[in-house]
Amino acid sequence: xxxxxxxxxxxxxKRELTAVIPHxxxxxxxxCGRPDLADDLVQETLLKxxxxxxxxxxxxSMRAWTFVILRNAYLTDMRRNRFRADYDETxxxxxxxxxxxxxxxxHLSDLHRALLTLPPERREALLLVGAGGFxxxxxxxxxxxxxxxxxxxxxxxxxxxxxxxEEGAIPRRAIADAVAHDAIMEELEESASSVEHTPS
Amino acid sequence: MPRVPGRLLxxxxxxxxxxxxxxxxxxxKLLRMTRDKGMKNIxxxxxxxxxxxxxxxxxxxxxxxxxxxxEPLPDSFAELLKDLDSKDV
Numbered sequence: 114x115x116x117x118x119x120x121x122x123x124x125x126x127k128r129e130l131t132a133v134i135p136h137x138x139x140x141x142x143x144x145c146g147r148p149d150l151a152d153d154l155v156q157e158t159l160l161k162x163x164x165x166x167x168x169x170x171x172x173x174s175m176r177a178w179t180f181v182i183l184r185n186a187y188l189t190d191m192r193r194n195r196f197r198a199d200y201d202e203t204x205x206x207x208x209x210x211x212x213x214x215x216x217x218x219x220h221l222s223d224l225h226r227a228l229l230t231l232p233p234e235r236r237e238a239l240l241l242v243g244a245g246g247f248x249x250x251x252x253x254x255x256x257x258x259x260x261x262x263x264x265x266x267x268x269x270x271x272x273x274x275x276x277x278x279e280e281g282a283i284p285r286r287a288i289a290d291a292v293a294h295d296a297i298m299e300e301l302e303e304s305a306s307s308v309e310h311t312p313s
Numbered sequence: 314m315p316r317v318p319g320r321l322l323x324x325x326x327x328x329x330x331x332x333x334x335x336x337x338x339x340x341x342k343l344l345r346m347t348r349d350k351g352m353k354n355i356x357x358x359x360x361x362x363x364x365x366x367x368x369x370x371x372x373x374x375x376x377x378x379x380x381x382x383x384e385p386l387p388d389s390f391a392e393l394l395k396d397l398d399s400k401d402v
Contacts, residue, residue, distance in 0.1 A: 127397065134390055139381035156393055163397050221380070224373045243371060244378035278370055 126166050129175040130159065136176050136245070137183055143240040144187050146229050154190070158183040177247070180255050184237060191233065227277045231270050238266035239274075 137158055141151035161182050162169075169178055228236055234256070241252040242263070249267070253260040 127394070131394060134386060135382040135384070138384070138386075139378045142381045143378060152387060152389070156389065159390075159393060159397075221373055221377050224370055225377055228374070228377075239374070240378070244374045246375075274370065 122171065123166070125171070126169060130162060130179070133175050133179055134159070137179055140180055140240060140245060141183060141187070143225075143228065143244060144184070144233070144237060146225070154183060154187055157186050161186065174251070176245075177251055177255055180241070180245075181257075184255065188233070223278075224274075227274050230277070231273060235266045235270035235273070238263050239270035242267050243271070 134155065137155045138151060141154045141158075142148060145151050145154065158179060162179050165182070169175070228239070231239070237256065238252060241247045241255060242249060247255065249260050249263050252267075253263045256263060
């Protein structure tokens with residue numbers, strides 16, 4: 114580019130990038146379960162985002178833009194079999210889901226484990242909409258698919274989680290890993306075509 | 314104009330066509346019946362496993378996310394951010 118951005122642009126880009134790191138960590142943790150791998154993924158995302166900063170349009174959502182980079186990095190790493198949706202029991206067991214007075218003794222760790230058994234595309238859709246607070250439209254842009262596809266993935270993810278929770282059929286760690294891995298393998302072919310895109 | 318039973322009583326009371334006493338008796342019964350029926354219907358019609366998640370696990374999902382958002386950042390991120398400035402874009 115013959116017209117590099119101004120220093121002020123770089124400063125504000127970096128400020129926005131810094132502000133979004135906690136959200137990237139939360140999204141990554143939800144996707145891949147293990148905090149150390151999730152943070153590796155976030156660091157990889159930050160480097161890629163920094164290198165691609167010319168392509169970020171100021172005024173648009175930094176969170177959405179970096180989430181695209183993160184999910185693409187995740188799917189690429191997943192194809193290389195780097196992640197197997199491992200789950201860090203020690204961290205999540207400490208957190209209880211139900212505050213005092215609520216009837217359901219569901220643990221956050223149970224919920225997280227159930228989440229990790231979902232196929233990655235449904236998991237990420239539910240994470241974006243149900244945890245990250247993105248609209249269906251924003252989630253569709255992040256996942257580079259149709260709004261209807263996102264709605265369907267979120268619906269299936271919710272139904273699967275509800276069924277698991279209501280039936281008390283939340284898998285233990287080892288099973289969760291095996292189930293998730295099978296599901297991942299099934300969906301990798303489907304997602305392979307959209308992996309290489311970077312946000313434009 | 315046809316009237317549905319639910320609308321008959323209040324309008325009758327308002328226009329003074331029913332005495333206060335009978336309105337109270339009838340009204341009490343009717344209201345109670347309506348309310349009971351209404352509550353039953355709500356219970357039946359609310360899908361246990363519909364498109365919306367049950368509130369407890371739905372909020373758990375947000376709390377999973379928020380609990381990570383609220384964690385202090387590991388030092389490695391500060392180091393990475395510091396190094397970015399020296400990288401060519």
